[in-house]
Structure formats: C-alpha cells, structure tokens
Amino acid sequence: MTLEIVPDPAASAATGAGVPDEAYEVDVPYEPDAELVAAVEKFEDRFLDRELSWLRFNERVLAPAEDPTMPLLERVRSLAFVSSNLDEFFMVRVAGLKRRIAAGLAVRAASGLMPREVLEQIWDLAHALSVRQAEVFRDEIVPALAEEHIELVRWDDLDREEQKACKRLFKDRIYPVLTPLAVDPAHPFPYISGLSLNLAVVLRNPTTGKEHFARVKVPPIFDRFVPVGPSSSSGARFVPLEDVIGAHLKRLFPGMDVLESHMFRVTRNEDLEVEEDDAENLLAALEKELLRRRFGPPVRLEVEETISDSVLDLLVSELGVATEEVFRLPGPLDLRGLHSIADLSREELKHPAFVPTTHLRLAEVESSKPVDVFKAARRHDVLLHHPYDSFATSVQRFIEQAAADPQVLAIKQTLYRTSGDSPIIDALVDAAEAGKQVLVIVEIKARFDEEANIRWARKLEHAGCHVVYGLVGLKTHCKAALVVRDEPDGIRRYTHIGTGNYNSKTARTYEDLGLITTDEAIGEDVAHLFNNLSGWSRDPEYHQLLVAPNSVRSGLIAQIHREIAHHEAGRSSGIRIKANSIVDEAVVDALYLASQEGVRVELMVRGICALRPGVPGLSENITVRSVLGRFLEHSRVFWFDNGGEPNAWLGSADLMHRNLDRRVEVLVRLPDEESVGAIRELLDLAFAHDTFAWELGSDGVWTRNEGTVHLQEALIEGQRRRRSSS
Template identity: 80%
Template sequence: MQPPRLGAVEGGHERNLPFTSQCQTEDMTLDSLQPDAASSHGEGVPEEPFDVEPPYEPDDEALAAVEKYGDRFLDRELSWLRFNQRVLELAEDPHLPLLERTRFLAIFTSNLDEFFMVRVAGLKRRIAAGLAVPAASGLMPSEVLEVIWSTTRELVERQARLFRDEIVPALSDAGIELVRWDDLDREEQKTCKRLFKDRVFPVLTPLAVDPAHPFPYISGLSLNLAVLIRNPKTGKEHFARVKVPPIFSRFVPVGNQRFVPLEDVIGEHLKRLFPGMEVLEVHTFRVTRNEDLEVEEDDAENLLAALEKELLRRRFGPPVRLEVEESIAPQVLELLVSELDVREEEVFKLRGPLDLRGLHDIADLPRQELKYPAFVPTTHPLLAEVESAAPVDVFKAARRHDVLLHHPYDSFATSVQRFIEQAAADRHVLAIKQTLYRTSGDSPIIDALIDAAEAGKQVLVIVEIKARFDEEANIRWARKLEQAGCHVVYGLVGLKTHCKLAMVVRDEPDGIRRYTHIGTGNYNPKTSRLYEDVGLITTDERIGDDVAHLFNNLSGWSRNASYDQLLVAPDSVRSGLIEQIHREIAHHQAGRAAGIRLKANSVVDEAVIDALYLASQAGVTVDLLVRGICSLRPGVPGLSETVSVRSVLGRFLEHSRIFWFENDGDPQAWIGSADMMHRNLDRRVEVLVRLPGDDNVASIGALLDLAFDESTSAWELDSAGHWTRNAGTVHLQENLIEAQRRRR
C-alpha cells in the first residue's frame, strides 16, 4: 500500500447534552463521557429502529422550494481542490512542528497525483467518449477542467514557493540541509561519485530516441531525466531518457543531515552513461497517467484473472499531466509534448525539484523535537478494567457491556486486533467472518485468520480485491487465505464490499453467542495509528442477527434486504438517512427538540443534500463536519440558513462517519463506513449501525459537541464554496490526546 493518501490528515447544538468548558479540561475520550460505563449493552434502545409515528413526507411544494435553487450544489472536483488547499495550509502553518509541515508538503503532492490519475482522467475520458453532460453543479466537464488547470497551477506554484522560501531555509536553520549538486563540497561530491559508481550506475538504463529506437514508454509518476546529447564527430544531436530509479531514496544523504536530490547525482555523472558523447542539457520531467481501473465484472468469468490483466494495462494509461522544470529547453519540451500527446494546459512548469513525495523520508528523520510529541494509544478502559500483564479478554469484556472504540486514542492492537487473534486461538470459537478492504502488508489479522482456518475453525473472508491502488496486495492476501483453507469471497458482482464487519461465533455454556465488531475504518493495524475512526464491539443479539444475514447475502444466494439495527447500501442507507432527516423536520414542526449533526469524509449525494436543505428550510439546525468534499452550500438565504459546515484537519486523518439525530430529546447515533457519495450509496456494500445504549450515544454527542464548539479550531465553508480557517484555540485532536494521556 502507498503511504496513506492523506498521511496524517487527509480531516454543539445538542440540547440535552450541552457543551461546557469543563469538557475541555476533563477527559474527552469516548469512554470517559459515558454516564455509566458498566451499563448493560442495549439499554435505552426501543424494539424498533424508528418510532411508530408516521414520518414526515415532503409534498411537491416543499420539494419545489428546494429545487428552484438551480445552483445549490458546489462542484465536487473543485471542492476536492479546496480540500487539498487546506492540506497545503497546514504545511504553511508556522505553529506546526517543522517536520510535520514538511510531511504535509509530501501529502499535498500525493493527493494531487491521485486526483489527476482518477478524477481528471475521468473527466477527460467522458469528454473523449462524447458522454459529457453537466454535473450537479451545472458545470460541463470542459468547464470544470479549465478551472482545475488554473487552480492547480496556482496551488503547485504556491507549494513550490513555500518549499523554496520557507521550508528549506527553516530546515537548514534546524541543521537539515536540502542542497543541490553545486552546493556540495569536494568530499561530499566524492561520496556521491562512489554511490553512483557502486549502486546507481548498474541500475540505470538509458533509452535513446532515433529511427531505430522509438520514443520510450514513460511510466506514470516516475521521475525522469530528458537528456540532450551530441555526437562530436557528426555534430548530430540526440534525445535520451533516463529514469530515476524509485528503489533508492529520493534525497541522498551525504552526511551531517545534508541531502541532495538523486536526480542531481545522476545528472552530474551522465557521461558514464553516454561515453564518447557530449551531454548538452539535462532536464527533469514527470508524467501522470490515467491509472483508474475498469473491470467489466459481468463479462469476467474469473474476477482475479480479469483484474490482474487490467493491472498490467494500468501502466499504459494515457497521460493527463506533464510536469517539467521551468528551465527546460524549448526543443526538449516540444518533443515531450508531441511524443506524450499532452495539451499545453496540461503542462506544469515549476522550479525544481519536482515530485516532493520524497519529503516523507525527510519527515521521518529521527528529530523528535521537530515533530508532534510522541503519542502511544492505550487500551480502552472497558477492555482492561483491572491493570494486568495478561492479554485483554475481549469476550469477557463484551459480555459485560458494549465497547465503543475511538481510534487512534484507543489502541487498535489491544481491541480489534486482539479480538480476532483471541478468536483464532480460542478453542470455543466455531467460526470467524470478516470483511477486508485494505490491510497492511504484514497484517497480524491476516495471520490470525490463517491460524484459525488451520485450527479447523470455519473462516469466511470477504476480500474486496478492487480497492483502488491496493488491488495487487489484496490479490496476494486473497490467495494466501485460500491456500490456508479460508472461505474467500469477492463480494457481489457490480458492488465493492466497503463495510467494516467482523463476527465471531462462540460456543458457550448457555449456548451459541455472537460477538460483532462494526467500524468506520479498515482492518489495518498501520493506518489505525494515523486514521481517526470509531467502532463498536457488541454481543447485542439484534445486531448479531443483522450482521449474520448480511454475511449470508455476501457469501451465498440469500437476498435479505431488511435489517433491524442496520442500514445497508445500496438498499437502505440513503433512504434510511433521509427518513431520519424527515423525522427531525416532523419533530421541529411539532415543537419538539430537533437537530442533525453529520460527520463524514465527503458529502456529495444530491438526494441527501436536498433532504438537509428541506430540514434547514423548516428551521432544523444542521451541522456538518466534512473532512474532504462538500457539495452543499451553507448559509444561502431561504435555502440553508441553519446549516453550518466545518472541516478539521491535523495530525490524524478524520475518517469516521457519524450520523446523529436529536429525536425529541432521545438522540439516535449511527456509525459506519458510508460517505454521502453516489459510489458509496449505489455501488458499494456499506453498513451503518445504530448505536445501542444511551451511554454510547451520549459519548458520540459529547464528541460532536467539542467538534462543533465555536472555540474549536476548524475551517468553515461559506455559500460561495470558500473555506476559511477560524480563530478557534481548542484543537480537537490535541484535546483528545491530552484526555487519553490523563486516562493513562
């Protein structure tokens, strides 16, 4: 897996649990906010997921009052660019530790790469196929592309200036020097010469361009040298391409925490690659290609084989961007543009060095004083109520009460990972069922599932091999699991299985008991330390029944679309949430307490947004916490005056999806894997679970209180689509870290 797409970013009005300043000074972890941590699971949950009262149904007049605002949706692509701008603003923030600012520069680059590989490529593909239709924002794809080119150009130039004028000098002041070849002293140049001779030179492959050698294929995101050489005997000039090997560190250490770009080292020694020739010019360039996959599952007898074939094809996707150094010679640029078939607006001229993803290596330097203070997650108190050196007994704890986890503050290793490992080793466990979307390369969860299968337990694993950019790793783990005897299923045709579910079936003295985990994040021990997520471990029988039915739907021919405590996409997540929104409208119209608070990565789905507009027009307060894309316009007179939208980005990537409804003073909270996007609601298997127990709902409510409090630092969205950082002094993640430390 690549470094996390955002690395460490990406990203109240509650009436019966008002936010107080005390929340800022006392423990703010989810478990500490529970009024009765030892209360039994399921307390306070009615028999039916919704009230008996008929729900509110908007009439034609109410719908027309929303639909008359033809420009009510912000463009999703442009909203994403504003998200990445917020990441860049973190790199610009002088209050953040220097190496963290450096990492945010690298994250900004990685984010933009993926945006071009997928979103920009998709826009170009639609235009080329003659399928260009207006987006919900009303903009045509060609219009969106024009804004993308200009906005992206501004952002990357801003990034380059920040790197050159602020980050590099600040790093130098801290004793970390990023220099170019001419800045090296004689001994450092000798060091680089030895490195080139011993390690780099044997790996390089110069590719010439002439009638016998066509223009070489340039792989996506690779860093390359465009070399202009001349034959001294004939005077004829030739072009050659040299790929900078990605197997070496991008910034070469030369001692005393001084680093020089690898392309500088290669460029200085090109005469060894072209003996007898004159090296006239050397320029770095980089190509971004369409790397999204398209697998027609209906026509593929074997999904694994089809996907493997498509992965090979990915390397040859058409270019969507060409990055060059601004000093590039006109004739070299003309050749690249012609051979790569890119348009003028797709060329980005920048001051070097290009491709700042390599700054991750600099950010990883062992200079703790230049980073966030060290943070170590702790075991959830309900899983370790008595301090002991013995491993956590998840089953014993879950039998006593539900456990609502909040990662990374609550340790993933001693909760979710321990849950699967304990199940694999427990002789009373009969079966383990789990979904896997993304996991790490050395996942102990994979090892535990293999151990369980080899011990004779029934192990079902729903592996989503189509998880973008993790396809190869997931194919590898799928085969490894199959070889160990696990039942491996690739989900439903046409749908990605994105839900985060694990179930353990255990034979106990009083009968079979099911232990269930439902979360908002992947079963990935590595990203669990960087991503903020919530999860529930429960023995609630109704939730267990629902999850068992869902696993049967995914692995067999069962088609049960009705669930008691779950909303499941593509059948009921959108409709279920809209029904909840409508219910809040009914409460407000009847004079009862009403309010809606949602936390998500993206809010794009037009039907959900229109329902929120309806709620606002009725006077319901709507608060959205959106890390990334938001197509809803808040604060529009007559449409969304009671809607506020804010975004929190920082050390951890805000990844959890939470849906909270006031419900006449008896709040409901749902958590799950679904963002408010078409792909999640229509083309994925997603799950939201209604949290059982008043204590769990209160914990979520208090967390949202802090997130939406005016004193909490965040970016706020206006009706024009602009995000502005507020003057808040309370940092949500730092507050929760401090609470966790006090708990420890």
C-alpha cells in the first residue's frame, strides 16, 4: 500500500508536475487520523509571525557588527547589509501590509495577528533595530576605524586644507550636477524618489525677511564617502558627500541666507504588479511598471535626529507619512554606502583570503587543458558545494565546454539572476551563433533584477537563442541546465540542478549545492520540465523531481509522513531540513505531527521561521538553528533517514507560499549513495552540539549557543586539507 499524494490546492496544470506513488512506497503506510490532526491544530498560537521573524533575522545580521572579535571591515559590511535588508523589507513587506489594509483585505495572519497589529510591532522592532545600528556605527565602529587610521569624519572635523580640497571638488564636479528645487506657490513640493538622499534647506530672503523651503538631492553617481587627501595603506579620511554639499549651499542659493539644512530619505512601495494576461508583450509591460515603481507611495521617512521640528512637520505633511513611519536616527543616514569602506585594501582587517578550489573529480590532470566535464560526469555524479568548490571550474566550465563542443546539439537553461559580465550569457550566445539549439528560460520578474534581466533577454534573442519568459502567473525560480550531446553510443543528457543562481559573482559568497549528473531518469525529467516551460507539453509525472507548484509541498509532506511510519514500525527515523525560510503552514503542521509522534526533527533556517520549536506537547522534538557567517547560507536540503536507507533532496525551493504556490521550483532526489552520504556529513557538522549557531526558542527569540566550531571555517579547513593532500 502506498501513501496517497494529494496535489497542492494552488497547483497549476501548467507544469504538469505529478508524483508517482512508487516514489514514496513504504511497508507501513501512515495516514494521520482526525484526532492526531486536531492535536496539532489545537495549538492556535503555533505559528510565529513571518514579518517579525524577518526583523529578528536582521538582528542576527547586525550581531557581527557588535562583535569586537570579528575583523573590523567585516563588521562594517554587516552594517551595510542591515541597511539594504531593511530597505527591501519596507519596500516590499511593509508596503504590502499597508496596501492590504488600505484595500480592505486585512485578514488575520497564521500567527493570529491582524495586519495592523503586525505593523504596530514592526514599527517598534524596526525603530529599535535602526537606532541600534546607528549607535553601533557611531559609538563602536567609527572609533575602531579611527584606531586603524580609517577616519570617517564630518565637515567640522576637517582642517582648513581639507575643506579647501572639498571646495574644489564641489566646484569642479558636484556643483554642475546639482539641481536645487524650490517650494513656493509656483513650485509645488517636488517628488522625492525612493531611497534617495536629500537635503531639506530652509532659506531666508534678506530683503523681504520671508523664509523659503528647498530640496537638494544628493547625486547617487558619486561615491557616498568622499576621500579627503590621498589614501594609503597606512590610513585614509572620508567625509560624507552630503556634508560637502551642505557646506556649499550658498553657491546653490546666491543672495539668500541659509538658515537650516537637514538630511532626509524616503522609502517607497517598490513591489511590482504586472498583469501578464492583459499584456501582449511582457517585456514592454514590465518596463512600464518599472517606471511606475519610482512613484510608489512612501512607507518610511528617515531623518537625522538633529532635524528641527518645523522642517520635520513640513516633510511629514507634504510626503503624507504617519508619525510612526518617521525614523529619527543618529547620522549619517543610509549606511549602504559603507560597502565602499569595507572594500578598502586593508586585508588585515578582513577575513583571511579564501580561494575556491576545483572539485576533485573536475581537477586538472597533468595537462595544460582543463578537465573534460562530460567525461568526468560520465564516470561519476559530481556533487558541488559552493563556494568551497569553484563555480568557474565546474558549472561555468560545464556550460562553456558545451557551447564549444561540436558534439553538443542543444543547451537548455533557466536564468533567474546573473552577473553583469556573465560568462554564462556569453557562452549561451556563442552556442547559438555556432548553430546549436539554445533555449533560455529568463525570469524577467526577478525582484530588483528586472532591468538587468530585460537587457540579457534582448541580447540572447538577438544572438538567436530561443528565449521564453516562463509561465503566466508563475515565476520560474528553479536552477537547471540540460546539455544534449551526440555520442558514439547515442544521445546522452547531462544535467545540472542547483540551489543557487547561475551567477559567477555571488557564487563566491553564497553557499550553495549543485549536482552534475548523467542519470537517465533525472535527464528525462529535466527534459520534460523544459518542454513544460517552453511549449504545451503536459507530462503527468516526474520520477526523480519534485516540481512546484504541483508536488513540492505534497511530496515533502509525504516524506514526512513516511518518517512517522518508519518510527511507528520501530525503524530509525529522522528529518533534517536546511532552508532560507520555513513559513508554509501545511509543511510546518506536518513537522509538528512528526514531533508529536516521536520523530526527531532538526531545522537550519537562515532567515524567516514561522515554526515554534520546543513547545510542550507540540514540538519538543524539533530544534531550529541559524548560521550566519562570511558566506550567505543559501542551499536548500531535505534529508530523511528513511528507516536507515537515507534519501536527500536539494533544489531551489524554500518552504514559503510564494515558492510552493506561485513559482516553478525543482527539488532533485540525489541518485547515488555517495552524494547522500556527503549531505549527511555536512548536516552532521551543521547540527553538532559544539557547532556555533543561533538557536530559536519557543518565544520566537534567537540566542547564541556556546559552540566552538564554526561551520564555514571548518568547511574551509576541510577544503584546504583536501587540496594539500591531492
């Protein structure tokens, strides 16, 4: 007897993604009865709020900046990341909450909170986090940088010669770019673009004594922190660009008295809404929507704490923001610009240099020619772990060799995000120009990468690639590449499925997993996937893949139920999941049920977690960890003990509604025991009691354990040992 696989409610026939029952066959089936389901559902507060969990995640991102044992410039970069993350949170999540409230669609969240209640808690947490970030910068980071002769100073701290140099810079380069905008009956309050830095200037006409208001935008084309004097390995001084502009406002308003000037910054709703059904050309529709994005309603106003009440009242009134949406902070605002400081050539203030190495199965032999990836893949599957295994000498080389190989007939690939000078794009262009069949599924709706993806789509089309923009209503988020090769013994498919984007730059800093294989069942499934995405194929099932929106949720729940069946039958059981976010209520409830039935569940979640671990009677057998380090933990792994014969899946899907219901996602079942064993070793290290991590309590608060082993450093050291012994 087999478990019944029930399709997801939101499943779309567009992907044709079914799950064969035989993939989940067990000796003792498990079908939870109504009483057991009710035992889970009686815990009405069993879900943590996803938005508040996201803010808790950024508290963890801020923690390295507060840690004096961290390399100094890494602490600086953490501050910049917090700013970027908060910007996106307000542009998307807070804007969405406000939009639902305004539209009268304010339904209660799974956490039990109404959107207005969530917003109230967001203001409290976000205000506290923003102030904490600003104070860490002012009170800890700036003094620590000064001790290392990297001085971030304000205008009044500059000596006479430095101010003269800035005056020349202003006259020669900055002044010609500035456009002061007056506010009076003939000049309405100007539109303030999202995330721009601005000076609010109060002027007085010395003849009439009348006061006026003006706005000056800080040009984003210049470096945020202006070097003062020559920089060297021994030291450097920087002043914020807005200070230089503020000191020379008289040049912009000759004949007027400058009474006040204050910095402010507006965050706007910048989420995208594109009605694909009504658009003849999705590219044109998206380009139009990107233009509209600049005029979204404001969701946050940041001002320096020194701003006068009168100027703040004017901004609040003209911008239409609520009092709680005002963030009054120690300056300077917008610490994203600290990335340029973190990039300074002071290697002693950063993590030790790390250079990825070529995977042992793809390592060069005693020859000047690179390893033939096809020959290596025919011998054995290659399980890649980036950035420890080089992306350039594995995935990138795989596509480049396919483009150049005369035996390759076709290349099919998905692209969600890619780098600005992408060698992957160049290889696909070369392949098309060489006459190969090239199909590229470009997701042009990848948030905040839309404009770049439009450019790549056009470039690929002009080169002769078949470019498809996915399926109506779904984002194509899966990471898959298929190479079809004509070989002496017939056509062979080479497949890569990964957890990360085909981006050579982020592959150096994102932790991801990938599989290169010639497994026929996987190749057949991926071929069907591409046919489903590009044409009208409606293949009813996949044998080695779970594909959202049809079968990822139901397939994983079936796997969880199978572990319960193994446990009840007295066999070994256990569930380990590593993901960026775990939110989906159906999967969380299945994990709760497994815990209640005695199955050990270990979760590693980088970001949002709505599951509440350690609740008596509900989740005593569930632990949740989070690891943040020099690399962004990004891989998604699903490991099941399976009665002592483990299986593991990896792929693109996080356990969130958008991934399971509104995206094309793929999980692949690892086809060989060696790969499954490698995943087990990785998870053993990640969940070891002495591995340093954040641990989630039942109250939704994260605390640091006392572990002495750092996961990423241990993996780096393991890579170095393998390199030295090879």
